[in-house]
Amino acid sequence: xxxxxxxxxxxVMPSGIxxxxxxxxxxxxxxxxxxxxxSTSGVWGRSRGFERVIEAIERLISDETREDQAxxxxxxxxxxxxxxxxxxxxxxxxxxxxxxxxxxxxxxxxQELLGRIESGADWSDLIRMTDVVLVPAACYPVxxxxxxxxxxxxxxxDVSSHCFRYEPSAQPTRMVSFRMREQVRxxxxxxxxxxxxxxxxxxxxxxxxxxxxxxxAAASDPFFGRGxxxxxxxxxxxxxxxxxxxxxxxxxxPTPVMSFNYHQDHFGRAFGIRTSDGATAHTACVxxxxxRIALALFKTHGFISEEWPKEVRAxxxx
Amino acid sequence: xxxxxxxxxxxVMPSGIxxxxxxxxxxxxxxxxxxxxxSTSGVWGRSRGFERVIEAIERLISDETREDQAxxxxxxxxxxxxxxxxxxxxxxxxxxxxxxxxxxxxxxxxQELLGRIESGADWSDLIRMTDVVLVPAACYPVxxxxxxxxxxxxxxxDVSSHCFRYEPSAQPTRMVSFRMREQVRxxxxxxxxxxxxxxxxxxxxxxxxxxxxxxxAAASDPFFGRGxxxxxxxxxxxxxxxxxxxxxxxxxxPTPVMSFNYHQDHFGRAFGIRTSDGATAHTACVxxxxxRIALALFKTHGFISEEWPKEVRAxxxx
Numbered sequence: 311x312x313x314x315x316x317x318x319x320x321x322v323m324p325s326g327i328x329x330x331x332x333x334x335x336x337x338x339x340x341x342x343x344x345x346x347x348x349s350t351s352g353v354w355g356r357s358r359g360f361e362r363v364i365e366a367i368e369r370l371i372s373d374e375t376r377e378d379q380a381x382x383x384x385x386x387x388x389x390x391x392x393x394x395x396x397x398x399x400x401x402x403x404x405x406x407x408x409x410x411x412x413x414x415x416x417x418x419x420x421q422e423l424l425g426r427i428e429s430g431a432d433w434s435d436l437i438r439m440t441d442v443v444l445v446p447a448a449c450y451p452v453x454x455x456x457x458x459x460x461x462x463x464x465x466x467x468d469v470s471s472h473c474f475r476y477e478p479s480a481q482p483t484r485m486v487s488f489r490m491r492e493q494v495r496x497x498x499x500x501x502x503x504x505x506x507x508x509x510x511x512x513x514x515x516x517x518x519x520x521x522x523x524x525x526x527a528a529a530s531d532p533f534f535g536r537g538x539x540x541x542x543x544x545x546x547x548x549x550x551x552x553x554x555x556x557x558x559x560x561x562x563x564p565t566p567v568m569s570f571n572y573h574q575d576h577f578g579r580a581f582g583i584r585t586s587d588g589a590t591a592h593t594a595c596v597x598x599x600x601x602r603i604a605l606a607l608f609k610t611h612g613f614i615s616e617e618w619p620k621e622v623r624a625x626x627x628x
Numbered sequence: 629x630x631x632x633x634x635x636x637x638x639x640v641m642p643s644g645i646x647x648x649x650x651x652x653x654x655x656x657x658x659x660x661x662x663x664x665x666x667s668t669s670g671v672w673g674r675s676r677g678f679e680r681v682i683e684a685i686e687r688l689i690s691d692e693t694r695e696d697q698a699x700x701x702x703x704x705x706x707x708x709x710x711x712x713x714x715x716x717x718x719x720x721x722x723x724x725x726x727x728x729x730x731x732x733x734x735x736x737x738x739q740e741l742l743g744r745i746e747s748g749a750d751w752s753d754l755i756r757m758t759d760v761v762l763v764p765a766a767c768y769p770v771x772x773x774x775x776x777x778x779x780x781x782x783x784x785x786d787v788s789s790h791c792f793r794y795e796p797s798a799q800p801t802r803m804v805s806f807r808m809r810e811q812v813r814x815x816x817x818x819x820x821x822x823x824x825x826x827x828x829x830x831x832x833x834x835x836x837x838x839x840x841x842x843x844x845a846a847a848s849d850p851f852f853g854r855g856x857x858x859x860x861x862x863x864x865x866x867x868x869x870x871x872x873x874x875x876x877x878x879x880x881x882p883t884p885v886m887s888f889n890y891h892q893d894h895f896g897r898a899f900g901i902r903t904s905d906g907a908t909a910h911t912a913c914v915x916x917x918x919x920r921i922a923l924a925l926f927k928t929h930g931f932i933s934e935e936w937p938k939e940v941r942a943x944x945x946x
Contacts, residue, residue: 346701349772350708350759358700382676383664386805387705387790388762390668395745404731404738409755410762411729412794413722417853420722427713432757437727439752440794441668442804444706444728454667472705472790476730476758486760487704535735 335559335609339482342613351478352486363604363615364489366626368470371491371598373628374516380468380493385451387444387472387487393454394443396580402533402541406475408444408486411437444474448492449595453577456496462586464497466505470600482605483558483565489600495593496578498585502594506552506570509596513554513568519625522556522603522610529553529566550574556606567602571595653877653927657800660931669796670804681922681933682807684944686788689809689916691946692834698786698811703769705762705790705805711772712761714898720851720859724793726762726804729755762792766810767913771895774814780904782815784823788918800923801876801883807918813911814896816903820912824870824888827914831872831886837943840874840921840928842885847871868892874924885920889913 339345346355356364388410394400400407411434413423419436426433445451448469456465470491478486495505510526517524529551530542545551550572555564571594577583578591585591611618618626657663664673674682706728712718718725729752731741737754744751763769766787774783788809796804813823828844835842847869848860863869868890873882889912895901896909903909929936936944 346773348703348708348769349711353704353706353708353760355769355773356702361700361702382679384674384679385666386671386803388671388792388805390666390671393667400731400745401742404741406730408728408730408758408760409752410726410792410794411752411757412724412726413718420853423722424719427718434727434729434757437757439729439750439755440726441796442671442726442794451666451673455664455673474706474728476728476760478759485704487706535738 380466388442408474448490449494453581456583467494491598494595499592502592506594524554698784706760726792766808767812771899774901785812809916811914817910820910824912842872
């Protein structure tokens with residue numbers, strides 16, 4: 311199995327879905343006060359009722375994975391730019407990355423900046439690129455942490471954070487800032503593939519318990535540019551990425567709510583992660599799109615969580 | 629009471645503290661595995677033991693404020709740039725804002741970008757300012773939401789989010805990305821001042837229950853530029869900002885862990901918020917610096933939360 315030039319697997323597949331707003335869904339979510347519109351596309355406020363479901367999903371994942379004894383670590387929604395550049399995310403997905411800029415000029419430039427804002431002129435040349443970038447997937451801060459030699463048997467991490475991908479959309483299934491819970495595995499190819507296989511099965515059972523109709527399928531990431539299509543085909547052929555999809559805004563184009571990604575030795579090479587035998591480590595990650603899973607539950611069981619089927623409520627709020 | 633030109637009160641006072649790393653504190657936090665260093669200044673990973681304390685603080689705030697019946701809403705760590713510009717944050721604190729840039733060029737420019745990264749050259753001119761900015765304080769997304777006429781008695785919101793301020797530091801008391809819980813009040817001047825006064829008292833009692841030595845004092849924000857010092861003096865004289873401070877890295881220069889801010893009609897004017905009488909609304913906010921409160925607890929009671937005084941543990945984990 312060889313790796314395509316830059317097939318870094320993203321963790322929730324964002325593209326390939328028809329991009330017209332699902333009016334019915336959006337209107338129902340707003341009418342029930344579950345989401346709040348802001349003036350900016352892809353940025354949503356969330357009510358108590360919505361967050362209650364997100365919290366329940368996070369707790370359920372914790373309960374289901376407790377026996378795995380993953381290393382628990384939490385990161386803020388930004389990552390150092392040096393680490394981000396090393397990850398080569400920009401090779402495959404330059405259009406999705408959010409790079410933080412800040413002002414560091416003298417008072418005169420500050421006055422100019424304020425004048426430009428006042429007159430509605432562009433002020434972007436007055437600020438400078440910083441050393442931080444928005445995290446594109448919850449697993450990215452883990453790989454720099456693993457640099458060096460892993461213990462025998464490899465490593466397993468549990469992370470969860472706000473992630474950013476710049477693809478503004480009117481659909482609540484595609485927020486520019488959204489939450490992702492992830493399990494990240496590093497070790498030999500055999501170890502990480504076994505981890506991923508086990509998770510594909512496990513995830514299907516989890517959605518069965520939630521009575522949400524989910525299907526798993528081979529998938530590909532939204533690679534940028536002319537070579538993107540070829541990379542996507544290679545990724546699919548090599549079965550590097552699987553997704554669990556649920557009909558949320560369309561029956562024919564279901565939305566990915568989880569992804570199962572095998573990175574081969576991409577991150578191992580980028581960050582110098584080695585197995586206990588000294589070989590370059592392989593990695594895989596399993597990502598839960600938390601807002602998408604909540605939306606799948608609302609879509610499937612209705613917009614009032616207190617009225618969801620008893621078995622589903624018992625699973626989410628034991 | 630008149631308002632200084634652009635005295636928008638920040639919610640946790642970041643400056644005025646001596647900026648040398650508190651080696652002892654950092655080393656103890658790392659040795660106990662509570663925080664994890666990353667390659668980037670001001671960006672920290674957090675362990676289960678640290679997050680357990682953050683979760684307990686959040687729950688304690690929820691319990692203590694339940695009777696207030698605040699409107700609960702949660703926002704992502706980004707806000708629309710149009711709303712951000714209207715807030716006039718950039719007038720007072722241009723140096724702290726994080727503005728998100730993204731790539732939207734053709735494949736040729738993408739190749740150029742990758743080449744520049746490869747050779748270590750600056751690639752910032754190849755990406756463009758987007759319509760989103762990192763949230764500088766948890767309350768900022770609330771004001772656009774309040775545009776229009778408030779109900780009689782005004783409004784009270786409860787928010788919590790990751791916030792961003794670009795002031796990289798080796799001190800864990802000054803992260804570039806940190807969490808802030810806030811109570812936000814809008815109404816008449818009398819209503820919002822009563823809210824703030826009540827909170828200053830209430831907060832002191834809360835810290836007493838946690839056996840953390842906290843003092844409240846008039847304070848000022850780190851205004852930018854030549855006029856900044858004058859704005860800070862005016863803000864202090866008009867008692868627009870109070871803080872609760874705790875010795876964390878220094879006995880003589882205690883760290884603000886909460887702030888109590890009266891914005892007069894600044895946000896009311898900026899976002900067209902009116903009271904039920906049709907007057908421009910006043911606003912105030914009370915912010916909890918969650919990481920700083922956790923650090924204050926570790927500093928005061930030791931680095932093993934299981935060994936904290938029984939009364940403190942009973943309060944945090946009832």
